[in-house]
Amino acid sequence: MVLILSPSMMCAKFSYLSSEVDSLNKANIDIYHMDVMDGRYVPNFALGPEDISTVRKNTNKKLDVHLMIENPRKYVKFFSDLGADIIYFCPDAEQQSARTIDDIHAQGKKAGIAVNTGTSFETVKELLPEVDYVLVMTVHPGFASQPFQESVIPKLRKFAEEKEKYGYILGIDGAVSRERIKALHKLGVDNFVLGTSALFGKEQSYKEIISDIRKEN
Numbered sequence: 001m002v003l004i005l006s007p008s009m010m011c012a013k014f015s016y017l018s019s020e021v022d023s024l025n026k027a028n029i030d031i032y033h034m035d036v037m038d039g040r041y042v043p044n045f046a047l048g049p050e051d052i053s054t055v056r057k058n059t060n061k062k063l064d065v066h067l068m069i070e071n072p073r074k075y076v077k078f079f080s081d082l083g084a085d086i087i088y089f090c091p092d093a094e095q096q097s098a099r100t101i102d103d104i105h106a107q108g109k110k111a112g113i114a115v116n117t118g119t120s121f122e123t124v125k126e127l128l129p130e131v132d133y134v135l136v137m138t139v140h141p142g143f144a145s146q147p148f149q150e151s152v153i154p155k156l157r158k159f160a161e162e163k164e165k166y167g168y169i170l171g172i173d174g175a176v177s178r179e180r181i182k183a184l185h186k187l188g189v190d191n192f193v194l195g196t197s198a199l200f201g202k203e204q205s206y207k208e209i210i211s212d213i214r215k216e217n
């Protein structure tokens, strides 16, 4: 089964962003995960256009933007022009979710939905035939280093069961440790967003960690 490893760049060292990207390129990661927070939809601010451009300039790998912002549809072209390959938005932040997916596809990009801890499988089910990626939040969105929300596991199982039927790539984001990757990859999760729990701020190098995770799975 496919294993996609996506570093959460809000956890990288910002004074050295280009060299962080260089190390992560060499560590053979798959997708750069860029959290965009507006201080309204979530109570925090994170990654802006300059950060996204810096990462884009320093890699040919895929880059996603995870829009934790109000009215995401308004900004599809903006983030598309910055070089995002995949655009995730939160359906509960947008009244026009189906149109937002169409807009993302019209830009030639892959569309993803981020399913927050308080959003049920049933609420977003109708969007599943249209999306390329589903990202289930395993922490409340907004901050790194929070506790894993075990209560999302039954919902995650439902997304895993429907994955083949609709053809989306299933990911999780938040408190993703190496132990959880092992358990949840077996459950059907393809894409793991790696923040402080598995990748950043560790003694081992990025290259060693990524290589170990691939061996362990």
Ligand SMILES: O=C(CO)[C@H](O)[C@H](O)COP(=O)(O)O
Pocket (backbone or CB within 6 Å): 008, 011, 035, 139, 140, 141, 142, 143, 144, 145, 146, 173, 174, 175, 176, 193, 194, 195, 196, 197, 198
């Ligand atoms: O989306 C996020 C927060 O909303 C971060 O990507 C994620 O939490 C980072 O990982 P960790 O929890 O392991 O620090």
